[in-house]
Amino acid sequence: MVMARECQQQQQQQAKGLFCLCNNAKWRTRRRLITPSFHDTQLLHNFMLIFNEQSCVFARRLEECISVGDEPKAYDLYPYISTCTLDIIAESALGKHVEAQSSGGKNKFVEATGRVCGIINHRIRSPWMWPTWIFDRLPIGREQAERLNILHGVSRKIIEDRLATFNAENITSNSEKKTTRRLVFLDSLLAQMNSEQLTLDDIQEEVDTFMFEGHDTTAAAVNFTCYLIGSHPDVQAKLHTEIDDIFSDGQTIRKGTTVYIFIYGVHHDSNVFPQPERFDPDRFHQSSVTNEERSPFAFVPFSAGSRNCIGQRFALLEEKVILSTLLRQYSLRATQTIDELQLSFEAIMRPTVPIKLFIEHRKFQ
Numbered sequence: 001m002v003m004a005r006e007c008q009q010q011q012q013q014q015a016k017g018l019f020c021l022c023n024n025a026k027w028r029t030r031r032r033l034i035t036p037s038f039h040d041t042q043l044l045h046n047f048m049l050i051f052n053e054q055s056c057v058f059a060r061r062l063e064e065c066i067s068v069g070d071e072p073k074a075y076d077l078y079p080y081i082s083t084c085t086l087d088i089i090a091e092s093a094l095g096k097h098v099e100a101q102s103s104g105g106k107n108k109f110v111e112a113t114g115r116v117c118g119i120i121n122h123r124i125r126s127p128w129m130w131p132t133w134i135f136d137r138l139p140i141g142r143e144q145a146e147r148l149n150i151l152h153g154v155s156r157k158i159i160e161d162r163l164a165t166f167n168a169e170n171i172t173s174n175s176e177k178k179t180t181r182r183l184v185f186l187d188s189l190l191a192q193m194n195s196e197q198l199t200l201d202d203i204q205e206e207v208d209t210f211m212f213e214g215h216d217t218t219a220a221a222v223n224f225t226c227y228l229i230g231s232h233p234d235v236q237a238k239l240h241t242e243i244d245d246i247f248s249d250g251q252t253i254r255k256g257t258t259v260y261i262f263i264y265g266v267h268h269d270s271n272v273f274p275q276p277e278r279f280d281p282d283r284f285h286q287s288s289v290t291n292e293e294r295s296p297f298a299f300v301p302f303s304a305g306s307r308n309c310i311g312q313r314f315a316l317l318e319e320k321v322i323l324s325t326l327l328r329q330y331s332l333r334a335t336q337t338i339d340e341l342q343l344s345f346e347a348i349m350r351p352t353v354p355i356k357l358f359i360e361h362r363k364f365q
Contacts, residue, residue: 033192034206046183050091057101058084077226082219086113089214093207094158095184109154112147117216119144155207159186159200166190185210263300264349272298277338333358 058080065075083100090098090109100110119140123129135141166187186207192198198206229236253259268276272294273283284299297304302312309315326332334357341351 030202030206033197034189036188040188043183043185043188047092050088054084054087054091054101057087061101078219078223081222081226082114082216083110085219085222086110086215089211089218091184093185093210093214094155095162095186096154096158108150112150113211113215116144116147116151117212119147151211152204152208155211156204159190159204159207162186163190163193163200264343264345267299267301269298329362331360331362333360 061080062077065077065080067073080101083104086100087098090096090100098109103110122140123135129135129138129140136145186203189198189203189206193200193203229239267273270276300308302309302315334355336353336356341353341355344350344352
């Protein structure tokens with residue numbers, strides 16, 4: 001069933017962000033300007049901090065749903081999930097703590113958001129409300145207008161305050177004082193405004209769209225996922241195992257702590273490398289089943305992640321060429337056992353005694 005043209009026009013008036021833009025040229029321009037915001041490393045890092053903080057609040061709130069006694073009680077988790085995603089989207093988009101979870105959804109902004117979503121869903125399912133001239137005269141239409149005024153007023157005030165802070169920081173950007181304020185989606189849009197690519201109204205449209213489209217959608221997805229996990233204990237067991245492997249015993253390492261990774265120990269873990277003292281290059285063959293199942297961080301001679309060795313490909317090629325050239329002409333024979341070498345861990349690993357080898361010309365048949 002297709003919504004009437006009048007209803008579509010009103011919905012577009014309420015939210016003219018990317019999701020509702022019908023003008024293709026304007027959509028392409030807006031999309032090009034906003035897409036980098038979702039690929040900005042610092043911004044994504046800040047989003048992750050928000051996701052984690054609010055998810056922890058969500059998990060603590062679920063303690064009140066734990067069944068006590070002989071008769072377990074089932075709970076509707078959607079209200080808990082929905083307030084969590086609203087807290088996340090409000091802080092990620094606007095940098096505002098609406099505290100939907102801690103207040104139980106009892107504040108004007110939270111109530112207005114939930115009510116507007118409910119009204120829109122109700123109207124979509126009610127064809128007689130599609131014509132604007134009818135809907136606007138109904139109590140539910142007037143209520144929607146009032147609720148939208150609350151939402152737009154709050155978001156506009158936050159945007160203007162954030163813009164003032166943003167401009168003040170730009171003026172003092174060359175001073176020694178650097179902002180420690182957590183950057184959010186709105187900051188990225190304000191930067192576009194400073195370059196005269198977005199207006200204040202454009203920014204409000206995108207922020208409002210982000211708030212509406214990123215709240216209920218995610219909550220519904222998480223809610224259905226919880227149902228499916230709860231319906232399939234075998235899948236839940238696998239998830240628990242995977243999560244336990246990642247988070248281990250839950251130890252927290254303080255920020256700024258110097259951590260030494262014992263690479264030799266990692267590479268000689270018998271749980272990952274059976275018979276670790278045995279020289280077996282086939283362990284690393286790409287077709288090896290064991291190699292496919294092994295964690296990419298099980299063997300890290302060049303470290304891993306953003307601080308990995310910048311010259312690792314250079315070094316690997318160098319080593320391969322040297323060894324290939326050597327072995328094309330010569331055969332090698334060791335004279336010592338590994339125990340006789342006695343390894344020494346200095347800046348790099350070395351033997352405590354010189355390695356002595358017999359070198360012979362290869363005997364070609």
